[in-house]
Amino acid sequence: MKKKSIKDIAQELGYSKTTVSFVLNNKGDEKNISKKTQEKILAYVREVNYQPNQIAKSLKKGKTNTIGYLIPDISNPFYAKIGRLIEDLLADKGYHLIIGSTDETQEKEDLLLNMFVNRQVDGLILASSFENLGMLNTLAAQRFPMVFFDREHPDFFGNYILVENKNAMKGAVQNAIKHGSKKIGLLSITPNVYSLELRIDGYREALSENEIDIDDHLIRIVDNNNLKESTKAQLQYLIDEQVDAVVFTNNQITAHAIWAMNIFHKEKIEDVRFVSFDNLDLFDYSQPKVTSVAQPIEKIANYTVDILGEVMNEKEHISKRIVLEPKLIERL
Amino acid sequence: MKKKSIKDIAQELGYSKTTVSFVLNNKGDEKNISKKTQEKILAYVREVNYQPNQIAKSLKKGKTNTIGYLIPDISNPFYAKIGRLIEDLLADKGYHLIIGSTDETQEKEDLLLNMFVNRQVDGLILASSFENLGMLNTLAAQRFPMVFFDREHPDFFGNYILVENKNAMKGAVQNAIKHGSKKIGLLSITPNVYSLELRIDGYREALSENEIDIDDHLIRIVDNNNLKESTKAQLQYLIDEQVDAVVFTNNQITAHAIWAMNIFHKEKIEDVRFVSFDNLDLFDYSQPKVTSVAQPIEKIANYTVDILGEVMNEKEHISKRIVLEPKLIERL
DNA sequence: TCGATTTAGTAAAACGGTTTAGTAAAAAGC
DNA sequence: GCTTTTTACTAAACCGTTTTACTAAATCGA
Numbered sequence: 001m002k003k004k005s006i007k008d009i010a011q012e013l014g015y016s017k018t019t020v021s022f023v024l025n026n027k028g029d030e031k032n033i034s035k036k037t038q039e040k041i042l043a044y045v046r047e048v049n050y051q052p053n054q055i056a057k058s059l060k061k062g063k064t065n066t067i068g069y070l071i072p073d074i075s076n077p078f079y080a081k082i083g084r085l086i087e088d089l090l091a092d093k094g095y096h097l098i099i100g101s102t103d104e105t106q107e108k109e110d111l112l113l114n115m116f117v118n119r120q121v122d123g124l125i126l127a128s129s130f131e132n133l134g135m136l137n138t139l140a141a142q143r144f145p146m147v148f149f150d151r152e153h154p155d156f157f158g159n160y161i162l163v164e165n166k167n168a169m170k171g172a173v174q175n176a177i178k179h180g181s182k183k184i185g186l187l188s189i190t191p192n193v194y195s196l197e198l199r200i201d202g203y204r205e206a207l208s209e210n211e212i213d214i215d216d217h218l219i220r221i222v223d224n225n226n227l228k229e230s231t232k233a234q235l236q237y238l239i240d241e242q243v244d245a246v247v248f249t250n251n252q253i254t255a256h257a258i259w260a261m262n263i264f265h266k267e268k269i270e271d272v273r274f275v276s277f278d279n280l281d282l283f284d285y286s287q288p289k290v291t292s293v294a295q296p297i298e299k300i301a302n303y304t305v306d307i308l309g310e311v312m313n314e315k316e317h318i319s320k321r322i323v324l325e326p327k328l329i330e331r332l
Numbered sequence: 333m334k335k336k337s338i339k340d341i342a343q344e345l346g347y348s349k350t351t352v353s354f355v356l357n358n359k360g361d362e363k364n365i366s367k368k369t370q371e372k373i374l375a376y377v378r379e380v381n382y383q384p385n386q387i388a389k390s391l392k393k394g395k396t397n398t399i400g401y402l403i404p405d406i407s408n409p410f411y412a413k414i415g416r417l418i419e420d421l422l423a424d425k426g427y428h429l430i431i432g433s434t435d436e437t438q439e440k441e442d443l444l445l446n447m448f449v450n451r452q453v454d455g456l457i458l459a460s461s462f463e464n465l466g467m468l469n470t471l472a473a474q475r476f477p478m479v480f481f482d483r484e485h486p487d488f489f490g491n492y493i494l495v496e497n498k499n500a501m502k503g504a505v506q507n508a509i510k511h512g513s514k515k516i517g518l519l520s521i522t523p524n525v526y527s528l529e530l531r532i533d534g535y536r537e538a539l540s541e542n543e544i545d546i547d548d549h550l551i552r553i554v555d556n557n558n559l560k561e562s563t564k565a566q567l568q569y570l571i572d573e574q575v576d577a578v579v580f581t582n583n584q585i586t587a588h589a590i591w592a593m594n595i596f597h598k599e600k601i602e603d604v605r606f607v608s609f610d611n612l613d614l615f616d617y618s619q620p621k622v623t624s625v626a627q628p629i630e631k632i633a634n635y636t637v638d639i640l641g642e643v644m645n646e647k648e649h650i651s652k653r654i655v656l657e658p659k660l661i662e663r664l
Numbered sequence: 665t666c667g668a669t670t671t672a673g674t675a676a677a678a679c680g681g682t683t684t685a686g687t688a689a690a691a692a693g694c
Numbered sequence: 695g696c697t698t699t700t701t702a703c704t705a706a707a708c709c710g711t712t713t714t715a716c717t718a719a720a721t722c723g724a
Contacts, residue, residue: 005680016704021682032701054450055391056680059709064387066430075416077409084407084433096447098398098430101416115428118386228613255613262617281560281587282614285594337710348674353712364671388710391679 004050013044020045024052058120067308068116069099070109070126076252078278078295079127082149085301086125093309095122104190104224106131117144123308127151129193145311147304151195159311160321161303165195165277168293168326169202170209172275173247175291175330177210181245181273185218185238187231187257188249199249199277218243222253231256232264239265244272251278251292258286279329289331296324336382345376356384390452399640400448401431402441402458408584410610410627411459414481417633418457425641427454436522436556438463449476455640459483461525477643479636483527491643492653493635497527497609500625500658501534502541504607505579507623507662509542513577513605517550517570519563519589520581531581531609550575554585563588564596571597576604583610583624590618611661621663628656 006024010017020041022031028038044050058064067090071079087097098121100112109128113135116124123145128136130153139146140158149161176184186203188196200219207214220237223230231253238246248254254276261269269287276283279294303322310318338356342349352373354363360370376382390396399422403411419429430453432444441460445467448456455477460468462485471478472490481493508516518535520528532551539546552569555562563585570578580586586608593601601619608615611626635654642650 006682007680017681018683018704018706019702022703025682032703034702037702051446051450053391053452053680055387055396055452056709057682059385059387059391059680059711060682062709073416074406074419075409075412077407077412080407080409080412083431084405087406087431087433096430096432096451098428099415099419100428101419114383118383119428120385120387259613259617281591282618285591285619286614287617287619338712339710349711350674350676350713351672354673357712364673366672369672385710388679389712391681392710392712394679 003053004048005053006050009041009045009048009050013041015041062120063122064120065095066119066121067095067097068112068119068121068124068126069097070112070116070124070128071099071101072104072127072129073101074099075101077280078150078251078297081297082301082304085298086305089301089305093305102129104129104193110135113139123147123312125149125304125308128153130156131192143317145308147308147311149300149304151193153194157319159307159319161300161307161324162195162322163295163300163324163326165198166202166205168328169199169247169249169277170206171202171328172277172291172293173203173206174210175328176245176247176273176275177206177212179273179332182212183218183241183243184212184245184247185220185241185243186247186249187220187222187234187238187253189222189227189253190224196249203247217241227252228256228259232260235260236264239268239272246272246274248274248276251276251280254278254290254292255280255282258282258288258290262287283329283331291328291330291332294327294329296326299324335385336380337385338382341373341377341380341382345373347373394452395454396452397427398451398453399427399429400444400451400453400456400458401429402444402448402456402460403431403433404436404459404461405433406431407433409612410482410583410629413629414633414636417630418637421633421637425637434461436461436525442467445471455479455644457481457636457640460485462488463524475649477640479640479643481632481636483525485526489651491639491651493632493639493656494527494654495627495632495656495658497530498534498537500660501531501579501581501609502538503534503660504609504623504625505535505538506542507660508577508579508605508607509538509544511605511664514544515550515573515575516544516577516579516607517552517573517575518579518581519552519554519566519570519585521554521559521585522556528581535579549573559584560588560591564592567592568596571600571604578604578606580606580608583608583612586610586622586624587612587614590614590620590622594619615661615663623663624661625658626661627658631656 006017006020010020019033022028022033023038023041069083074080074083090097102109102112125147127150128148133156136156147159147161152160152162188200204214218241220234222234235257248257272288274288274290276290276292279292283290283292307320338349338352342352351365354360354365355370355373401415406412406415422429434441434444457479459482460480465488468488479491484492484494520532536546550573552566554566567589580589604620606620606622608622608624611624615622615624639652
């Protein structure tokens with residue numbers, strides 16, 4: 001039992017494809033198809049449960065109602081949560097998501113970008129690592145609808161939904177200093193990402209404005225390919241250096257550090273303060289507790305979808321840069 | 333600058349669409365296209381960076397190289413992690429994922445199922461809530477390639493990748509009893525899902541085999557729409573009932589319960605043992621520590637993709653049911 | 665040398681929709 | 695009663711590929 005096409009419906013009912021198509025697209029009245037005919041077609045279509053082939057539709061219309069979601073890793077709760085919010089917002093507009101995880105590598109990003117474009121997605125939502133602007137510039141030149149979030153690149157001009165990174169991080173670190181921290185280390189994933197650099201800058205500024213010497217040895221980069229173990233090792237280094245606070249540039253490494261702290265440094269757990277960019281529920285009660293900079297996830301999702309909608313509709317070329325205020329959650 | 337099509341390429345080079353298509357699909361030799369022509373076409377295609385329109389390809393071939401991933405919620409780490417693994421496995425085979433979160437509601441599941449089918453996905457991977465078998469039976473009757481995981485329904489015959497639920501849960505609860513727990517409550521999300529019922533059955537069996545009376549009041553169901561707060565409230569109930577252990581049927585509520593325990597019942601934290609189905613890193617060090625039944629996520633992803641591949645290729649109708657052994661992680 | 669085969673390519677149909685341009689019959693206008 | 699307009703509908707082109715069925719020229723075999 002093959003799937004029925006419009007052609008089948010038309011033949012079985014004795015009408016032309018055109019008529020059936022008009023009726024199915026609610027153009028019956030506009031196109032002067034008689035009520036009787038419309039009802040007959042609709043009834044039949046319901047009876048045989050006809051389902052239009054979206055691929056054919058997309059080909060003809062040049063529109064797939066599909067948005068690509070390109071991120072470092074969908075299993076990172078931050079991207080998963082935003083992805084879920086976006087999924088729901090887009091569903092209301094008749095769009096749906098296809099996802100691609102880049103692992104922060106340029107090859108995968110290019111591959112996925114190509115894949116998305118070949119599949120004719122109508123727009124892209126991306127947390128790009130911006131390692132190679134080539135492909136992105138090409139797309140931008142073609143006015144391909146794109147909205148960037150979470151990550152930015154100073155040389156790339158586009159639509160951005162971001163949070164304030166530097167001052168937010170600075171505030172968080174200053175908060176720790178205010179509460180007595182003096183020797184403050186930092187752990188970050190690969191910081192060849194501008195947004196992460198800004199967070200690290202915020203950390204530096206907080207220290208220097210409070211006359212704490214910046215010791216580059218206390219700024220540790222963890223290996224992306226082995227996050228958990230590498231975080232453990234780098235944390236060990238900082239603990240050995242007797243820091244009294246550790247700052248993290250995202251929540252994944254913070255979570256791993258909490259784990260390492262509990263398993264390997266239980267005795268020091270009262271002696272070190274944690275400060276994290278991004279929030280996690282567990283920061284409310286973990287040992288150590290974590291003062292965190294919480295990103296406004298719902299707002300990010302809302303703006304992203306809104307702006308993407310604008311870009312896809314407007315003929316004129318807009319480029320918005322929306323910077324949201326994150327919220328400092330102090331936990332002592 | 334519109335995107336070039338095969339027709340453009342052909343015209344610009346003075347060949348026919350057919351020839352260009354043959355060359356692009358590596359059928360040049362087979363179809364007797366001269367080496368010179370092949371090279372000329374390939375060089376030109378590279379020069380203008382021609383990208384084939386996958387939608388047109390899909391329409392013609394009746395194959396989209398797309399798999400639908402239907403789950404309760406992509407922001408649930410369990411589904412996100414498996415999703416990520418599946419994404420990578422499929423990418424190697426030239427497939428990619430489109431995702432749909434159902435929130436365990438039948439309406440959304442039907443809507444998404446329809447959407448997937450209309451978009452002509454080549455196959456489906458689903459953690460269905462099986463509330464209404466209608467649509468699934470229709471698809472199964474058409475031999476639509478589907479593989480189910482995590483959830484099952486006794487009346488639905490299909491390809492399943494599951495973990496042993498009942499005995500695994502039974503073992504975990506018995507472990508708690510062995511270590512002294514006597515009054516054991518249970519918290520579950522909506523158990524109109526067979527797999528969850530099995531987990532609850534395991535809990536019941538463990539109790540009765542150890543001559544502990546089953547008190548249905550101690551089996552609490554949390555509200556899906558308000559997971560965090562509802563978990564808190566139901567946990568409160570169990571604490572008031574003075575249970576000495578709580579069993580959870582999935583990791584999300586366990587995480588919320590750990591939060592509630594730390595925030596609202598800190599003083600009782602040593603008096604109650606937690607047992608959870610599904611693992612989380614934080615169980616290693618949380619208070620209370622959590623003895624958990626860890627699902628073999630990689631194996632689930634691998635089998636799911638493997639079986640789906642078989643189903644999509646085989647002409648014959650196979651129906652496999654693979655039940656994996658979860659692992660008990662004791663934490664005291 | 666002449667029919668058979670191989671080489672190198674092409675025209676046209678097909679996939680399943682949408683859309684443009686049109687037509688024949690009925691109704692309206694005068 | 696004849697022209698114009700409206701009603702109700704349709705044929706065919708099109709979106710960008712793949713694929714089938716073909717052809718003309720060159721080469722081969724005996």
